[in-house]
Amino acid sequence: MNILVCVKQVPDTTEIKINPETNTLMREGVPSIVNTFDAFALEAAARIKDKNPDSKIVVVSMGPEQAKAALKECLAIAADKAYLVSDRVFGGSDTLATSYILSNAIRKIEELEGKFDAIFCGKQAIDGDTAQVGPEIAEHLDYPQVTYALEAELDGDRLKVLKEGQDGNMVIGVKLPCLVTFTKPSFDPRYPTIKRKMAANRAEIPTLTSADFPDIDTTRIGLKGSPTHVKRSFVPEKKKGGIKIQEETNEESAAKLATLLSDAHVI
Amino acid sequence: MEFKLNETQESIRDLAREFAEKVLKPRIDDIEEVGHFPTDVYQQMADTGLLGIAFDEKYGGIGAGYDSFVLAFEELSKVSPSAATALLITLLPLEAINLFGSEDQKQAYIGPSIEGKLRGSMAFTEPSTGSDPKQLTTTARLEGDTWVISGVKRFISNAAYDGPMLLYAKEAETGKCTAFLFDKPIEGYSTSTPWEKIGLLGSPCYDVFLDEVRVPNDDFHILGKRGDGFTILKATTAYGKLGFSAVFLGAFGGAVNAAKDYVTTKVHRDSTITKFQAIQTKFATMLSKYESCRYMVYNCAETANDHSRLEEMLGQSALVKAYVGDTAVEGCVLAMNLMGSYGVMKEYQTERFLRDALIGPHVEGQTDVQRVIAAGYYLNH
Structure with missing residues (x-):
C-alpha cells in the first residue's frame, strides 16, 4: 500500500509564551515540532505498514526550508521518503490555497513515487486549529474522505476506519484511494530509533517549487489567491475552573449538584 | 583535540535525552519497584537501539562507537540510572563476546541481546x-x-x-x-x-x-x-567500568539538574536564592566536579573505540571509574545541600540519585582496587 502523510511543522505549544504587552504569541526561541495530529496520522500509516511490510510511506510538508527538520523527524519515526513544498509565491496561503497547492504537489509526487492509495492528515494543526486543509485536499482530488479517525487498517480494496463520534465511535469502510484525517488515538505514537534517526540525518529531501507545477493556477495561491484573511490574533480569556461531580450513583450526583447550586444561591 | 560533538553523537545524545524524558520519567516508580523492571520499557529501550550503539552493524548494532554510547547512557541516567544499568548489565557479557568470541558466539548472542530477546x-x-x-x-x-x-x-x-x-x-x-x-x-x-x-x-x-x-x-x-x-575478565570489566562511569556521571547530572531547577525557582524576598553567594559557590563547586567527570568519561570512551589500546583502557577505565564513582557521591551530596530540606525529600529526586550514586564506588570493582590498577598502569607508562 502506498500512503502519503501530510505534515506541518508547528511551534511546540507546551513551550509557548504570551507577550503580556501585545498579548500575542512569542515565537522566538520556541522549538518546532511535527504537528501532534500529523504524528498520529504517521503512526496510523506505520501500523498499516507493520501488517503490510511492502507498503511505502511518503511524507510531504509545505513550509519554509526549516520544515525539513520536521520531515526528518518523520523519516526517523516511520517514513520512507519525504518531500518539501516550498516557494516564496506560496507564502501567505490560507487553507484553501494551501490545500490547492498540496493537491498539485501530490499529483507531482505521484509521478515520482507511484499513485497513492491513501492520503493521511492530522485532523487539524495545533497552531491554526482550522481542520480544513485535509478535507479540502480530498475535495480538490475528488477523493472520499473520513475525518476524526482513531485507527485505520487495510481491508481488501478498502480501508476500515474507526471514526470518533460525539456519541460513540463508528467503523467506516472507505474505498481507495481516499483521504483520512486522524485525531488522538488510545496509543502513543512510536518513538524514533537510533538507526532511523541517523539515516534521516543523512537523507536528502527534495524541494518542490512552483516550477514543478507549471499548470498551477497562480490566482489561487499565496496571499492574493487566499479568500480568507486573519484580521486579529488574540488569546481568549481563560475559562474559570469548574468542578467535576462524579458520585457513586447518578442520584447522588444530582443531589450533590443541587446542594452546590443551592449553596451558591443559584437555586 | 575536538570538543564539539559531531552529528552522530549529537543525534544519539538528543534521542536518548528525549527518550528519557518522555518514556522513562513517567515510569520511574515502576522502574524502581525491585525485581519488576517493566518489560515494555526494557523492550522499548532495545527497539530504540540503545543496546546496539557501540556494536558493529554486522551484528545488528549501530556502529556509532563508545563515544556515542557514553553520551546516551549519561542522558538516560540523568533520569533513571536504574534503567541505564538494566541495559548495561546485558552489555557486559556481550562486550566479552565481542572482544574474545568466535563468529558463532557473536552471531548467537549479540544480535538477539541488542534486540531485547536475551538478557545475559x-x-x-x-x-x-x-x-x-x-x-x-x-x-x-x-x-x-x-x-x-x-x-x-x-x-x-x-x-x-x-x-x-x-x-x-x-x-x-x-x-x-x-x-x-x-x-x-x-x-x-x-x-x-x-x-x-x-x-x-x-x-x-x-x-x-x-x-x-x-x-x-x-x-x-x-x-x-x-x-x-582472568585476561577476559580484566578486559571486559574495563568496558563495564566505562559504562558504569557513564551511569554514575548521569546520576550526578540528574542531581545537578534537580539542584539547578530548585535554586532558580526558590524565591526569597521576591527573587530567587541564586542571588546568594553561598549558593553560587556551592553550585560552581558542584559543576566543576561534574565537568571534570564528563571529560574523563568522554576521553576514556575514545580509548575504548580503539581495541588496539586495550592495555591503556585497562588502566584508564579503572582511574575514571574510581574518580567518577567517588565524585558522583560528593556531587549528589552537594546538590542535596543546595536544596536544603527539600533535597532529602523523595519527591525532589536528588535522594534517589544519591542512593544510586552510592553504588558507584563498589560496583564493577571497588574504588581502592581501581586506584591500585590505575597506579600499576600509569607508573609504568
Missing part, C-alpha cells in the same frame, strides 16, 4: 572473593566431553532472565580460570531472591547456585581459550 549476565564474584581469581571456589570438572560446574556466585545481575551466562570457574585439574558460556536457565542453575540494595533498585542482583551444571566441552561453550578467564 556475567558471574565472577563469589561469597569469598571479589577480584582475586586464585580464590575462586566455583569449579569445573571435565567428565568425558562435558564440563560439570558447581559453586556459588554472588551479586549477579540479570541472573533471573533468559540469556547468555558468562561464568568464570576454576578448572578442577589445572586450577586455571576459564570463561564458560552457556544459556541460562539450565538444569542445576538456580537463583536466590534479589538482594536488597540501597540504590539502582530497578536492576536487581542475585546469588546464583550452580549444582552440577553440565556444559559441553566444545569451542562454543568456552570464551577465548581455556585458562584465559
Whole structure:
C-alpha cells in the first residue's frame, strides 16, 4: 500500500509564551515540532505498514526550508521518503490555497513515487486549529474522505476506519484511494530509533517549487489567491475552573449538584 | 583535540535525552519497584537501539562507537540510572563476546541481546572473593566431553532472565580460570531472591547456585581459550567500568539538574536564592566536579573505540571509574545541600540519585582496587 502523510511543522505549544504587552504569541526561541495530529496520522500509516511490510510511506510538508527538520523527524519515526513544498509565491496561503497547492504537489509526487492509495492528515494543526486543509485536499482530488479517525487498517480494496463520534465511535469502510484525517488515538505514537534517526540525518529531501507545477493556477495561491484573511490574533480569556461531580450513583450526583447550586444561591 | 560533538553523537545524545524524558520519567516508580523492571520499557529501550550503539552493524548494532554510547547512557541516567544499568548489565557479557568470541558466539548472542530477546549476565564474584581469581571456589570438572560446574556466585545481575551466562570457574585439574558460556536457565542453575540494595533498585542482583551444571566441552561453550578467564575478565570489566562511569556521571547530572531547577525557582524576598553567594559557590563547586567527570568519561570512551589500546583502557577505565564513582557521591551530596530540606525529600529526586550514586564506588570493582590498577598502569607508562 502506498500512503502519503501530510505534515506541518508547528511551534511546540507546551513551550509557548504570551507577550503580556501585545498579548500575542512569542515565537522566538520556541522549538518546532511535527504537528501532534500529523504524528498520529504517521503512526496510523506505520501500523498499516507493520501488517503490510511492502507498503511505502511518503511524507510531504509545505513550509519554509526549516520544515525539513520536521520531515526528518518523520523519516526517523516511520517514513520512507519525504518531500518539501516550498516557494516564496506560496507564502501567505490560507487553507484553501494551501490545500490547492498540496493537491498539485501530490499529483507531482505521484509521478515520482507511484499513485497513492491513501492520503493521511492530522485532523487539524495545533497552531491554526482550522481542520480544513485535509478535507479540502480530498475535495480538490475528488477523493472520499473520513475525518476524526482513531485507527485505520487495510481491508481488501478498502480501508476500515474507526471514526470518533460525539456519541460513540463508528467503523467506516472507505474505498481507495481516499483521504483520512486522524485525531488522538488510545496509543502513543512510536518513538524514533537510533538507526532511523541517523539515516534521516543523512537523507536528502527534495524541494518542490512552483516550477514543478507549471499548470498551477497562480490566482489561487499565496496571499492574493487566499479568500480568507486573519484580521486579529488574540488569546481568549481563560475559562474559570469548574468542578467535576462524579458520585457513586447518578442520584447522588444530582443531589450533590443541587446542594452546590443551592449553596451558591443559584437555586 | 575536538570538543564539539559531531552529528552522530549529537543525534544519539538528543534521542536518548528525549527518550528519557518522555518514556522513562513517567515510569520511574515502576522502574524502581525491585525485581519488576517493566518489560515494555526494557523492550522499548532495545527497539530504540540503545543496546546496539557501540556494536558493529554486522551484528545488528549501530556502529556509532563508545563515544556515542557514553553520551546516551549519561542522558538516560540523568533520569533513571536504574534503567541505564538494566541495559548495561546485558552489555557486559556481550562486550566479552565481542572482544574474545568466535563468529558463532557473536552471531548467537549479540544480535538477539541488542534486540531485547536475551538478557545475559556475567558471574565472577563469589561469597569469598571479589577480584582475586586464585580464590575462586566455583569449579569445573571435565567428565568425558562435558564440563560439570558447581559453586556459588554472588551479586549477579540479570541472573533471573533468559540469556547468555558468562561464568568464570576454576578448572578442577589445572586450577586455571576459564570463561564458560552457556544459556541460562539450565538444569542445576538456580537463583536466590534479589538482594536488597540501597540504590539502582530497578536492576536487581542475585546469588546464583550452580549444582552440577553440565556444559559441553566444545569451542562454543568456552570464551577465548581455556585458562584465559582472568585476561577476559580484566578486559571486559574495563568496558563495564566505562559504562558504569557513564551511569554514575548521569546520576550526578540528574542531581545537578534537580539542584539547578530548585535554586532558580526558590524565591526569597521576591527573587530567587541564586542571588546568594553561598549558593553560587556551592553550585560552581558542584559543576566543576561534574565537568571534570564528563571529560574523563568522554576521553576514556575514545580509548575504548580503539581495541588496539586495550592495555591503556585497562588502566584508564579503572582511574575514571574510581574518580567518577567517588565524585558522583560528593556531587549528589552537594546538590542535596543546595536544596536544603527539600533535597532529602523523595519527591525532589536528588535522594534517589544519591542512593544510586552510592553504588558507584563498589560496583564493577571497588574504588581502592581501581586506584591500585590505575597506579600499576600509569607508573609504568
